[in-house]
Amino acid sequence: MTPQLKTAIIEFLANEFKMTSESLTPVLSFSSDLGLSPSQLQDLLQRLQDSLSFILPEDSVVSTVSDLLELTNEEDHDEP
Numbered sequence: 001m002t003p004q005l006k007t008a009i010i011e012f013l014a015n016e017f018k019m020t021s022e023s024l025t026p027v028l029s030f031s032s033d034l035g036l037s038p039s040q041l042q043d044l045l046q047r048l049q050d051s052l053s054f055i056l057p058e059d060s061v062v063s064t065v066s067d068l069l070e071l072t073n074e075e076d077h078d079e080p
Contacts, residue, residue, distance in 0.1 A: 029064050
């Protein structure tokens with residue numbers, strides 16, 4: 001993942017949850033810490049992908065901020 005994409009993801013999430021980017025720690029859970037249901041998380045991830053023009057693998061499991069950043073890292077390595 002490019003540093004710009006990581007920064008953009010953090011900024012998107014901070015804006016979405018009305019938080020500072022510093023409070024979005026890697027272990028922050030989308031369900032238990034931010035209160036998202038599975039369908040709300042799917043909606044958030046879709047809006048994030050649409051907004052920043054990247055694609056997460058369809059079978060990806062995202063529970064924490066770290067999971068999301070790791071998946072975008074893996075996606076980066078899969079490209080030729």
